[in-house]
Amino acid sequence: xxxxxxxxxxxxxxxxxxxxxxxxxxxxxxxxxxxxxxxxxxxxxxxxxxxxxxxxxxxxxxxxxxxxxxxxxxxxxxxxxxxxxxxxxxxxxxxxxxxxxxxxxxxxxxxxxxxxxxxxxxxxxxxxxxxxxxxxxxxxxxxxxxxxxxxxxxxxxxxxxxxxxxxxxxxxxxxxxxxxxxxxxxxxxxxxxxxxxxxxxxxxxxxxxxxxxxxxxxxxxxxxxxxxxxxxxxxxxxxxxxxxxxxxxxxxxxxxxxxxxxxxxxxxxxxxxxxxxxxxxxxxxxxxxxxxxxxxxxxxxxxxxxxxxxxxxxxxxxxxxxxxxxxxxxxxxxxxxxxxxxxxxxxxxxxxxxxxxxxxxxxxxxxxxxxxxxxxxxxxxxxxxxxxxxxxxxxxxxxxxxxxxxxxxxxxxxxxx
Amino acid sequence: xxxxxxxxxxxxxxxxxxxxxxxxxxxxxxxxxxxxxxxxxxxxxxxxxxxxxxxxxxxxxxxxxxxxxxxxxxxxxxxxxxxxxxxxxxxxxxxxxxxxxxxxxxxxxxxxxxxxxxxxxxxxxxxxxxxxxxxxxxxxxxxxxxxxxxxxxxxxxxxxxxxxxxxx
Numbered sequence: 001x002x003x004x005x006x007x008x009x010x011x012x013x014x015x016x017x018x019x020x021x022x023x024x025x026x027x028x029x030x031x032x033x034x035x036x037x038x039x040x041x042x043x044x045x046x047x048x049x050x051x052x053x054x055x056x057x058x059x060x061x062x063x064x065x066x067x068x069x070x071x072x073x074x075x076x077x078x079x080x081x082x083x084x085x086x087x088x089x090x091x092x093x094x095x096x097x098x099x100x101x102x103x104x105x106x107x108x109x110x111x112x113x114x115x116x117x118x119x120x121x122x123x124x125x126x127x128x129x130x131x132x133x134x135x136x137x138x139x140x141x142x143x144x145x146x147x148x149x150x151x152x153x154x155x156x157x158x159x160x161x162x163x164x165x166x167x168x169x170x171x172x173x174x175x176x177x178x179x180x181x182x183x184x185x186x187x188x189x190x191x192x193x194x195x196x197x198x199x200x201x202x203x204x205x206x207x208x209x210x211x212x213x214x215x216x217x218x219x220x221x222x223x224x225x226x227x228x229x230x231x232x233x234x235x236x237x238x239x240x241x242x243x244x245x246x247x248x249x250x251x252x253x254x255x256x257x258x259x260x261x262x263x264x265x266x267x268x269x270x271x272x273x274x275x276x277x278x279x280x281x282x283x284x285x286x287x288x289x290x291x292x293x294x295x296x297x298x299x300x301x302x303x304x305x306x307x308x309x310x311x312x313x314x315x316x317x318x319x320x321x322x323x324x325x326x327x328x329x330x331x332x333x334x335x336x337x338x339x340x341x342x343x344x345x346x347x348x349x350x351x352x353x354x355x356x357x358x359x360x361x362x363x364x365x366x367x368x369x370x371x372x373x374x375x376x377x378x379x380x381x382x383x384x385x386x387x388x389x390x391x392x393x394x395x396x397x398x399x400x401x402x403x404x405x406x407x408x409x410x411x412x413x414x415x416x417x
Numbered sequence: 418x419x420x421x422x423x424x425x426x427x428x429x430x431x432x433x434x435x436x437x438x439x440x441x442x443x444x445x446x447x448x449x450x451x452x453x454x455x456x457x458x459x460x461x462x463x464x465x466x467x468x469x470x471x472x473x474x475x476x477x478x479x480x481x482x483x484x485x486x487x488x489x490x491x492x493x494x495x496x497x498x499x500x501x502x503x504x505x506x507x508x509x510x511x512x513x514x515x516x517x518x519x520x521x522x523x524x525x526x527x528x529x530x531x532x533x534x535x536x537x538x539x540x541x542x543x544x545x546x547x548x549x550x551x552x553x554x555x556x557x558x559x560x561x562x563x564x565x566x567x568x569x570x571x572x573x574x575x576x577x578x579x580x581x582x583x584x585x
Contacts, residue, residue, distance in 0.1 A: 009518065011498040012511060015488065018519040019496075021526055039526070039533040043552060046473045052451065055479055059444065228459070236451040260441055264486065267440030271483015272493050275562075278480060326494050368498055384501075 002026050016329050017279040024283035031286070038282030045278055048156055049232055055270040056235035057147045060242035061103035062266050064213070065112040067246035067253050072210035073098055074116055079206035083198040086188030088124040090181045092117050093138055097177055100142030101217065110139040110375045118380065130187070133390030136376040137398070140364040141176065143327075143357055144169030147220055147238065150327055150357055152231070153277070157335050160349045162231050163224060168350045168412040172358065172405040179397050212245040273328045280329075284336045293340040300341065307345040311406050314338070315359060322363015326371060330360055354412040358405055362398050365391050422572055429568040433489060436482035436561070443478040446471075467547070474551040481558025485565040488519075509573070516570035523563035530556040 003026070010019040021038075028035045045051055073095045081090040095117070100109045114135050121131040143150050146166040155162035207214070220238060223229035229237060246253040253259065287293075304310050318338075321330050335356060342352045364372040367388055377384045405411050450468045458464050487493040500508060534552050541549035 009515070010496045012503070012515070013495050013500045013508070014515050015493040015495055015519055017484065017493070018522050022522050025522075025525065035525075035529045036533050036536075039530040039555060042530075043533070043555060045476065046548075046551075049469075049473065051476055052447065052472055055444070055447070055476070056451070229455075232451065233455045233458070236448070236455050239448060240452055260437070263441045263444045264437050267437075267444065267479050267483035268486040268490065268492060269483070271440075271480050271485070272487035274476070274480045275484035276494055324498060325496065329494055329496075368501060 017275040020276065020279040020283050020333070024279065024286065027283060027286045027290075031290075033286075041282040041285050042278045044281060045274075049230075050152065050156055050162060051274075053147070053231045053235035054149055054152055054274065055266060056232075056239040057102075057149060057152065058270050059262070059266045060216075060235075060238040061108065062269070063239070063242040063246050063253065063262055065099070065103055065108050066258060066262055066265075067242075068250055069210075069213050069246075070095075070099065070112045070116055072206075072213055072250075074113070074120070076206040076210040076214070078120075079199070079203040083196050084185070084188075086181070086184035086186070088121055089126065089130075089134055089184035089188070092121065092134055093141060093177055093180050093184065096135075096138035097142035097145065097173070098217070100138075100140060101145035101148050102142075109142075110135060110372060110379055114139075114376070114379045129390045132376060132380050132382060132387055133392070133394055134184070135380075136372050136387055136391050137180070137365055137394035139372040139375065140361050141180075142173065143361045144173035144176075144354065146217070146224070147234065149273075150331065150360070151353075153273070153328060153331050154335060154353050154357060157277070157331055158339050158349065158353060160353055164350050164415075165353050166221075166224065167415045168354050169357070171411050171414050172354055172401075175404065175411065176398065176401050179401055180394065183393065183397055212249055216241060276329050277332050280332045284333065288336060288340075293337050296337070297341050297344055301344075307347060308407070310342075310345040311347070311355070314342070314355070315402060315406055318356060318359035319362060319366070322360045323366040323370065324368065325363075327357075327360040327363065330363070331356070348409060348413060351409045351412045355402075355406050358402050362395065362402060365395050365398070425568050425571040429489075429565070429572060432561075432565055432568065433486065436485050436565070439478055439482045440486070443475050447475045447479075450475075470548055470551070474548070474554060477554035477558055481554070481561055485562050488516075488562075488566060488569065513570050513573045516566045516573075520563045520566035520570060523559045523566060527556050527559035527563055530559055 003023070006014075006019055006023055006026070010016065024038045025035050028037060074091060077091040077094045077098075078088070081087045081094065084090065092113075096109050096113055099113055103109060103112070117135060118131060121134070122128070126134075142148065146169070148169070151165045151169060152162060154160070155165050216238065219241070220234050223234050223237065224231065243253075243259075247255050247259075253262070300310075300313070304313060318334075321334050325333070338356065339349060339352065343349070347355075364370050365388075367373060367384065370388075373384050373387050373391075376382070376387045380387070450472045454464050454468050454472070484493065503511070530552075534549075534556050537549040537552045538546075
């Protein structure tokens with residue numbers, strides 16, 4: 001009865017952290033346990049050194065979004081790809097992926113880049129439908145690239161090495177960018193040829209203008225994988241670096257006027273995500289202790305014994321999860337249930353992480369909770385249904401990509417000997 | 418009644434100011450501590466363990482006020498499956514009871530985390546006393562969230578409309 005009431009309250013808009021906290025309290029009292037155990041579990045968060053990386057990477061992303069990084073990145077990718085057929089669409093795909101990796105796919109990409117790219121794409125004679133579809137789909141593209149907040153959170157929740165997840169996401173993420181770029185290239189036949197030609201001079205100017213931005217992911221990847229920096233140190237370095245380039249080098253952000261609002265925005269964003277993690281810590285432990293995953297496993301194994309069919313069922317399930325839950329809550333609530341099941345079917349936990357995040361990346365575009373649809377609907381003042389229709393070609397490509405990366409584990413595990 | 422709402426609104430503005438100040442100070446402190454650790458580990462091959470403990474606890478001083486501010490600006494994460502189908506009037510009507518239920522849950526958690534804090538202080542080993550004191554952040558955080566949500570339910574500006582007006 002109480003569980004049903006909580007589900008009802010959740011679907012009419014009770015904050016998710018309250019639903020999980022109340023659920024945890026009910027579950028502990030129901031099992032004759034003192035609810036203080038929920039607080040003990042919550043306090044365990046302070047034992048995760050990598051948790052600090054989430055607010056720090058987010059701070060870096062929001063600092064760059066508030067500064068001039070969106071303009072500089074678009075100029076650079078425009079100089080690189082803008083001369084090609086479908087070039088402006090490719091500019092959009094790469095700029096958004098780069099930016100989403102830094103900002104954590106929280107909707108910031110469409111807000112920060114959408115307003116800049118929309119008029120450019122329309123000016124290049126792309127149709128309204130293609131433009132909105134492309135921008136909406138691109139809002140979550142860099143989710144598998146370091147230092148994505150989704151990967152950090154998945155690593156913390158699942159206990160899988162974050163370094164390995166960062167490596168594993170590189171090839172699948174690049175394949176998606178290439179597939180979408182190919183689609184843009186092919187569909188460019190129906191649009192006029194770009195009115196700009198490739199120029200080394202323009203590329204040099206754009207590269208010079210954005211060199212500090214471009215260096216950032218290089219430093220993060222090199223720093224982490226060379227062993228010079230831990231994840232937390234990389235996050236600290238990234239935050240300080242972003243603040244330095246935006247306040248001292250580019251002078252887009254004023255230390256006195258803008259910095260406070262950047263800290264507050266970062267605090268509100270990370271607070272809204274991590275409070276769910278804090279609330280779910282106790283509840284998920286109670287669920288795991290209650291043997292629910294093994295009960296589900298016993299049930300599923302009656303119908304599915306082959307890992308291939310399990311992956312298929314898992315993808316369907318995760319697509320439904322992605323369509324009904326936001327990515328961060330899905331990672332926190334669903335991942336602890338899925339991981340023990342997948343282990344039984346010999347699915348590598350790193351490969352599972354990439355499949356999990358890829359499904360949720362697609363979930364950004366699927367109603368009823370696809371956040372990119374809502375943000376794009378507000379940003380481009382169009383009905384959600386019309387936005388959804390415009391994303392269908394991109395969504396189809398992403399589904400094909402999902403099948404590819406699900407059934408070819410070596411794409412995620414390429415770095416293993 | 419209107420006086421209560423007026424006082425609640427003023428108090429909430431002060432609370433928002435406090436939450437913002439807490440977030441800004443926590444971020445500045447976090448950046449100072451983690452960058453000091455980064456420099457000392459990579460350049461001098463040493464570090465300050467106490468900085469590490471403080472950094473890992475500061476996260477709670479960002480999470481709770483951040484969550485409160487996200488409720489203030491209706492940016493908190495919800496399932497929102499039915500809400501797109503509800504009218505604005507219906508949504509506004511639902512805000513008050515939802516914020517009130519949320520505040521009750523937060524106050525209950527503040528109570529339990531308060532007893533956790535007392536136990537930590539009582540039973541912590543000598544070298545863990547500092548960490549035990551830092552656990553105050555959890556009951557204080559839930560209390561802060563509870564007060565904020567209660568004020569939202571009184572003013573009914575809610576989870577829905579208002580944006581905090583005071584910048585520290």
